[in-house]
Amino acid sequence: MIPIRPLAFAAAALLFSAAVPAAQAAEPVLTPHRGVYDLSLDGRRATRGIDTARGRILFETNGNLCEGYTTSFRQVVELVVNGNQVVMDVRTANFEEGDGTGFRFTSRSTENGAPRDETDGNATRAAGTIRIAVTKPRPVNSEIDGQTIFPTEHLRRIIDAARAGQSILEVKVYDGAETGEKLYNATAVIGRRIEPGAGSTIEAAARDPRLMSLARWPVTISYFEAGKESATPAYSIAFELYENGVSRQLVVNYGEFSLRGTLTKIDWLTENPCSR
Numbered sequence: 001m002i003p004i005r006p007l008a009f010a011a012a013a014l015l016f017s018a019a020v021p022a023a024q025a026a027e028p029v030l031t032p033h034r035g036v037y038d039l040s041l042d043g044r045r046a047t048r049g050i051d052t053a054r055g056r057i058l059f060e061t062n063g064n065l066c067e068g069y070t071t072s073f074r075q076v077v078e079l080v081v082n083g084n085q086v087v088m089d090v091r092t093a094n095f096e097e098g099d100g101t102g103f104r105f106t107s108r109s110t111e112n113g114a115p116r117d118e119t120d121g122n123a124t125r126a127a128g129t130i131r132i133a134v135t136k137p138r139p140v141n142s143e144i145d146g147q148t149i150f151p152t153e154h155l156r157r158i159i160d161a162a163r164a165g166q167s168i169l170e171v172k173v174y175d176g177a178e179t180g181e182k183l184y185n186a187t188a189v190i191g192r193r194i195e196p197g198a199g200s201t202i203e204a205a206a207r208d209p210r211l212m213s214l215a216r217w218p219v220t221i222s223y224f225e226a227g228k229e230s231a232t233p234a235y236s237i238a239f240e241l242y243e244n245g246v247s248r249q250l251v252v253n254y255g256e257f258s259l260r261g262t263l264t265k266i267d268w269l270t271e272n273p274c275s276r
Contacts, residue, residue, distance in 0.1 A: 027065070028156050028245070029064070030156065030245035031271065032063065032268070032269035033060070033245075033246060033266055033267060033268050034266070035059045035246065035266050036057070036205075036264050036266075037056065037059070037250060037262060038054075038055075038056055039056060039260065040259065040260050041258075041259065041260075042253075042258035042259060045257070045258045047256065047257040047258075049256065050257040051079075051081070051082070052080045053080075053257065054077070055078055057075045057261060058073070059073050060072045060269070061245070066275070067098065067272065067274070069094075069098065071094045071152070074091045074092075075089075075090045076088070076090075086111065086112060087112050088111055089109065090108075091107065091109070092106065094106075094176070100150060102122065103122065105122070105123075105175070107177070117137065118137060119134070119177075120134070120135045120136040121133055121134035123174060123176070125146065128146040129144070130143065130148055132174075132180065132181070134180035137179055138179075140179075140181055144183050148172040148173065149171060149172070154171065154173050157171070158219060159243060159245065161190060162190045162193070162219070162241065165193075167191075168187065168188070168190070169188040171185075171186055172185055172226065182226070184225060184226060184234070186221055186224075187221070187222045188219055188220070189222075190219050191218035193216075194216045194217065194218070194240070196212060203262055205265050205266050206248045208266055210244075214244060216240045216241060216242045216248075217241050218239075218240055218241075219238065221237050223235055235252070235254050237251070238250070238253075248262075249261075249262070249263075250262075
């Protein structure tokens with residue numbers, strides 16, 4: 001099976017304890033939005049057995065620290081593998097408590113229209129640990145390290161670190177992906193700040209005034225499966241990250257091949273005030 005795994009846009013991070021300059025002290029506010037990304041095979045990297053690839057991602061995020069965060073995601077990829085066409089369709093929906101105490105997740109995937117994988121479960125933080133309860137694909141109850149964080153908190157921590165000038169962030173992340181049983185050690189490498197409006201080859205969707213007024217950073221996140229000794233990540237993601245949580249210029253490396261994602265449309269959703 002070609003490992004088409006959902007992008008973790010809202011992904012990675014340890015508690016950030018370094019001093020933050022006064023001008024950057026405010027917590028990052030993630031802007032509710034819906035983004036569309038067109039996918040293509042990354043021709044700059046070697047591929048094994050993949051003739052062509054194209055697809056699309058629809059990503060939507062809503063909420064705030066007071067209400068919690070909802071995210072929905074659909075990724076459809078059409079591959080030609082050794083001359084055979086394979087269409088993978090992955091859909092996920094998550095809810096994450098704003099204070100990090102709970103996380104609910106569900107995902108469905110098909111291959112060439114036939115049902116393939118289905119995952120449902122939740123994670124609850126209590127008494128210094130995180131308790132995992134998975135109902136699909138099979139019942140599993142377990143506990144993981146209480147220092148682990150969930151995807152939206154990971155994104156907020158990366159933005160915090162970027163604004164403070166931090167270049168590396170290492171953290172345990174749980175996102176309920178695949179069978180809901182895996183924990184990842186995530187290493188984020190954060191590049192130099194790109195000033196608002198900088199860049200001569202910005203795609204039309206990213207020239208939206210609300211993005212052009214914000215700084216952004218190049219970020220690469222490598223995910224290593226916890227408990228396995230390997231110098232090679234299970235997968236990695238590179239992108240440019242804006243201060244409000246929007247991403248552009250995606251590159252997802254699955255090992256055997258990589259996909260590039262270009263932001264083609266962005267819609268801003270209703271923002272609700274949060275005094276927290």
